[in-house]
Amino acid sequence: MISTRELTKDFVVSRTETVHAVRGISLDVAPGELVAVLGPNGAGKTTTLRMLTTLIAPTSGTATVAGYDVRSDPARVRRRIGYVGQGNGAGHSQRVGDELLGQGAIYGMDRRAAKRRTAELLENLELKELAQRKVSELSGGQRRRLDVAMGLVHAPGLLFLDEPSTGLDPQNRANLWQHILRMREQHAMTIVLTTHYLDEADSMAERVVVVDHGEVIADDTAEVLKTRLAGDRIVLTVAASNHSRIQELAERLPGAREFTSTGDQVSVRVTDGPGALPILLGAAQQDGVPVAAAQVHRPTLDDVFLNLTGRSLREADTDGKAAA
Ligand SMILES: Nc1ncnc2c1ncn2[C@@H]1O[C@H](COP(=O)(O)OP(=O)(O)OP(=O)(O)O)[C@@H](O)[C@H]1O
Ligand SMILES: [Mg+2]
CATH class of the missing domain: 3.40.50.300 (P-loop containing nucleotide triphosphate hydrolases)
Known part of the structure; x- marks a missing residue:
């Protein structure tokens, strides 16, 4: 067409x-x-x-x-x-x-x-x-x-x-x-x-x-x-003293990257969130690291744009408008 x-x-x-x-x-x-x-x-x-x-x-x-x-x-x-x-x-x-x-x-x-x-x-x-x-x-x-x-x-x-x-x-x-x-x-x-x-x-x-x-x-x-260019994000609620241990475990997951830790939460981006979460929870349990809560966030198209360009589509938009 x-x-x-x-x-x-x-x-x-x-x-x-x-x-x-x-x-x-x-x-x-x-x-x-x-x-x-x-x-x-x-x-x-x-x-x-x-x-x-x-x-x-x-x-x-x-x-x-x-x-x-x-x-x-x-x-x-x-x-x-x-x-x-x-x-x-x-x-x-x-x-x-x-x-x-x-x-x-x-x-x-x-x-x-x-x-x-x-x-x-x-x-x-x-x-x-x-x-x-x-x-x-x-x-x-x-x-x-x-x-x-x-x-x-x-x-x-x-x-x-x-x-x-x-x-x-x-x-x-x-x-x-x-x-x-x-x-x-x-x-x-x-x-x-x-x-x-x-x-x-x-x-x-x-x-x-x-x-x-x-x-x-x-x-x-x-x-x-979203899958190829952004990936899912796993967020765990874990005591701050255990963050570095969780990071070590998370780094073994397929496609693990962008590890961040704030307050009592750690976050890591992986290729397949629903597949990786039970593996990470299993490893944490084996290590005796208590996990209070766990979530998988699906990426948005804004995450895709961020990954491709290093800027958020929303920010890029605001910039464009300010310049216009
Ligand atoms: N007639 C024109 N003369 C000069 N520059 C133009 C003209 N039309 C568009 N441009 C410039 O070309 C670029 C692309 O503009 P365009 O309107 O295609 O953007 P857009 O992706 O549709 O943006 P928006 O999301 O703001 O609608 C901009 O830098 C704009 O200033
Ligand atoms: Mg336009």
């Missing part, structure tokens, strides 16, 4: 300044996949989506989207995709319902089909009561739901969503996801989205592409990324 090779984008800001926003992204997305693109502010996520949706031309490299080259066949690409940008797409003075019908018309839907889709989307995205309101009167979250509805009207085979859930409250985030997943099932959609909600990428996407400084630094299922 998507195939890019060494895609780059430079923005020439001034005679002396060029921003290398995307530095060579090669990506393949198969039909039906749901791919989440993660990365800190300024990583190049939006720029990549804008190239794939033909809104800006790549500086170098190639990209085929829905079977057509983004450079030589942009019109064909556009007809087959939906795009919900990071900013707001809808016009200000239009009414919500008309805006959706208009979007259907732009994509060549007949009026009856556009009406049916509009009614369905208004219902599913909790916009029904707002159908007669002007777009300019909507709240931020209502507006975001309308943006997403706009990208879904013509039920595209390939949908790009740039931070679809940013600014939504938890209830509306859940509704939005429910609708996206249902649409995907009904219309066999392929979806590529960006998000700053790591839990969302983790639970919804089958594949996570981590982007940093305009490059793909990891690309796999969340499960594999």
Whole structure:
């Protein structure tokens, strides 16, 4: 559905300044996949989506989207995709319902089909009561739901969503996801989205592409990324006088690293937490070291990013925002 090779984008800001926003992204997305693109502010996520949706031309490299080259066949690409940008797409003075019908018309839907889709989307995205309101009167979250509805009207085979859930409250985030997943099932959609909600990428996407400084630094299922690049963390509650003994025992576990000790707790990262915990507890018992409590923490995608880059995705985000 998507195939890019060494895609780059430079923005020439001034005679002396060029921003290398995307530095060579090669990506393949198969039909039906749901791919989440993660990365800190300024990583190049939006720029990549804008190239794939033909809104800006790549500086170098190639990209085929829905079977057509983004450079030589942009019109064909556009007809087959939906795009919900990071900013707001809808016009200000239009009414919500008309805006959706208009979007259907732009994509060549007949009026009856556009009406049916509009009614369905208004219902599913909790916009029904707002159908007669002007777009300019909507709240931020209502507006975001309308943006997403706009990208879904013509039920595209390939949908790009740039931070679809940013600014939504938890209830509306859940509704939005429910609708996206249902649409995907009904219309066999392929979806590529960006998000700053790591839990969302983790639970919804089958594949996570981590982007940093305009490059793909990891690309796999969340499960594999977490296991391979972060590992589980075992935390034991043990008297401080026994910490060094526990460390000696823990260091024998497969993949043991990052041993830390604070207060009455020791922590070690291992490849397989549930497998390693009984071994560690058994060894402690044999040595006569009392363990008051034991926990296994599964890693998060933030741990993955930390391992790949040495910085936390949350911190990287804050830095980006401060700089922006
Ligand atoms: N039109 C432009 N002109 C100059 N620089 C740009 C332009 N668009 C983006 N950039 C720069 O390119 C880099 C990548 O920006 P991009 O919007 O792709 O990041 P992002 O990963 O989407 O970030 P965010 O999470 O904040 O949305 C940034 O350094 C940004 O300042
Ligand atoms: Mg962006």
